[in-house]
Amino acid sequence: MRTETVTYEADGLHFKSELFVEAGTEPKPGVLVFPEAFGLGDHARHRAEGLAKLGYAALACDIHGNGRLTADLGEALGLLKPLYADTKRMRARGLAALKMLKAREEVLADRTASIGFCFGGTMSLELARSGADLQAVVGFHSGLATTAPKTDAKAHRGRVLVCIGADDPFIAPQERTTFEEEMRGGGVDWQMHLYGGTVHSFTNREADQRKNPAMRYSEAADKESWAAMQELFSAVLFT
Amino acid sequence: MRTETVTYEADGLHFKSELFVEAGTEPKPGVLVFPEAFGLGDHARHRAEGLAKLGYAALACDIHGNGRLTADLGEALGLLKPLYADTKRMRARGLAALKMLKAREEVLADRTASIGFCFGGTMSLELARSGADLQAVVGFHSGLATTAPKTDAKAHRGRVLVCIGADDPFIAPQERTTFEEEMRGGGVDWQMHLYGGTVHSFTNREADQRKNPAMRYSEAADKESWAAMQELFSAVLFT
Numbered sequence: 001m002r003t004e005t006v007t008y009e010a011d012g013l014h015f016k017s018e019l020f021v022e023a024g025t026e027p028k029p030g031v032l033v034f035p036e037a038f039g040l041g042d043h044a045r046h047r048a049e050g051l052a053k054l055g056y057a058a059l060a061c062d063i064h065g066n067g068r069l070t071a072d073l074g075e076a077l078g079l080l081k082p083l084y085a086d087t088k089r090m091r092a093r094g095l096a097a098l099k100m101l102k103a104r105e106e107v108l109a110d111r112t113a114s115i116g117f118c119f120g121g122t123m124s125l126e127l128a129r130s131g132a133d134l135q136a137v138v139g140f141h142s143g144l145a146t147t148a149p150k151t152d153a154k155a156h157r158g159r160v161l162v163c164i165g166a167d168d169p170f171i172a173p174q175e176r177t178t179f180e181e182e183m184r185g186g187g188v189d190w191q192m193h194l195y196g197g198t199v200h201s202f203t204n205r206e207a208d209q210r211k212n213p214a215m216r217y218s219e220a221a222d223k224e225s226w227a228a229m230q231e232l233f234s235a236v237l238f239t
Numbered sequence: 240m241r242t243e244t245v246t247y248e249a250d251g252l253h254f255k256s257e258l259f260v261e262a263g264t265e266p267k268p269g270v271l272v273f274p275e276a277f278g279l280g281d282h283a284r285h286r287a288e289g290l291a292k293l294g295y296a297a298l299a300c301d302i303h304g305n306g307r308l309t310a311d312l313g314e315a316l317g318l319l320k321p322l323y324a325d326t327k328r329m330r331a332r333g334l335a336a337l338k339m340l341k342a343r344e345e346v347l348a349d350r351t352a353s354i355g356f357c358f359g360g361t362m363s364l365e366l367a368r369s370g371a372d373l374q375a376v377v378g379f380h381s382g383l384a385t386t387a388p389k390t391d392a393k394a395h396r397g398r399v400l401v402c403i404g405a406d407d408p409f410i411a412p413q414e415r416t417t418f419e420e421e422m423r424g425g426g427v428d429w430q431m432h433l434y435g436g437t438v439h440s441f442t443n444r445e446a447d448q449r450k451n452p453a454m455r456y457s458e459a460a461d462k463e464s465w466a467a468m469q470e471l472f473s474a475v476l477f478t
Contacts, residue, residue, distance in 0.1 A: 160435075166419060166423070166429075166431075167423070173416070173419075177412070180405060180412075180433070180435075183435050184405070184406070184435065184436075187436070188435060188436075189435060189436060189459075190405075190435035190436075191432065191433060191434055191435060191463070192405075192432075192433045192435075193430065193431075193432045193433075193467075194419070194430060194431040194432075194433070195430055196399075196419075196422050196423065196427060196428060196429035196430060196431075197423075197426070197427075197428060197429075220428075220474060223470070223474070224430070224467070224470050224471070224474075227466070227467075227470045228432075228463070228466075228467060228470075231462075231463050231466045231467075232463070235459060235462070235463075
């Protein structure tokens with residue numbers, strides 16, 4: 001496994017992301033991995049490493065700039081608030097990461113996807129809504145709201161999979177319904193996998209340490225959503 | 240591959256189902272396969288054969304008695320109407336099939352699941368709602384309505400996965416919402432996979448010949464829902 005820090009500028013900030021790729025000279029499909037709100041830490045890094053082992057070149061992405069990582073949810077949400085208020089800024093950060101990924105010689109530029117967790121899932125969806133050239137986006141316990149559903153949905157160019165805890169208090173049933181209407185209206189090729197008895201952060205083993213009943217790891221939902229992502233990627237990235 | 244006709248009586252009728260199992264002496268997890276409303280034909284047979292190749296003993300089940308099969312949807316629904324009106328009759332047919340499956344020496348009696356398509360999915364759900372000993376049930380484009388949600392949901396003993404076309408005119412969004420409430424109320428370990436741009440009968444290649452816009456094969460939804468079933472089975476039937 002080869003890892004490399006990849007730096008770039010966007011939205012007035014300096015980003016430090018990390019590329020994971022197995023040795024070899026053949027270019028591979030590329031995947032962006034956006035972390036939860038806290039910033040780039042071990043959870044997203046491990047996912048990128050896992051993708052690299054599956055044969056992808058994976059870029060685990062800095063989201064706050066300067067590789068900033070916080071353990072405090074309030075602080076993280078404070079940092080993200082301006083991005084939710086102005087999705088152009090969120091998209092600028094995502095697009096810069098995608099541009100770096102596509103420019104790498106390890107990557108097949110026309111075979112890319114973006115995945116993300118929590119805020120990172122929203123970031124991946126926003127990238128797709130910007131019309132970015134992505135074969136697929138996958139959001140795990142990702143917020144589904146959009147600011148311009150009617151116009152954004154038509155901009156999607158790839159497939160969409162969102163994996164959601166049915167009891168996630170941050171993603172209300174109404175938000176799912178609105179998302180479904182958005183996807184249908186845009187003619188998007190989308191899927192939503194709902195996991196019963198499952199709340200937020202179900203892919204993250206560290207979630208249980210937060211002692212917040214809204215966040216809990218679920219081994220089954222984690223494993224099965226990851227398998228669903230692989231099934232989707234095998235269909236669109238290795239064709 | 241070994242196949243064998245398995246006969247039994249239930250609900251005043253004589254059933255002719257078909258067991259598919261690979262050669263070998265080790266007992267295997269068992270899976271019931273209930274067909275679409277038309278009755279036991281090649282679609283369900285091929286699925287049972289596919290499960291046998293994956294290492295299960297699969298019983299493709301007669302649903303109308305005497306192996307009756309019709310190409311006419313109106314006739315099929317006419318045959319099923321009394322079963323929808325009296326789910327005890329539906330359950331009696333399912334339970335008889337399960338009893339036969341569990342009694343087979345090829346089958347691990349404490350490792351069984353039930354899958355089904357359209358009406359067959361409903362039949363599998365009704366089996367689970369009866370409190371039958373099943374590790375999992377999977378419904379593909381299956382009706383989700385129940386007659387006694389509050390009591391039935393509590394009877395579930397295994398995991399539930401339903402794979403539904405988001406644009407299936409036979410399974411309205413309200414029916415999905417009610418199902419979700421049923422599952423939540425019963426504390427069931429459930430999942431729902433929603434496929435955008437997908438209607439009824441998405442697993443059946445023959446659906447397109449019906450020239451009914453409500454029924455259409457989808458290669459992606461077929462393949463990915465089948466993979467999701469395998470992922471679930473690998474978690475609960477091979478432990």
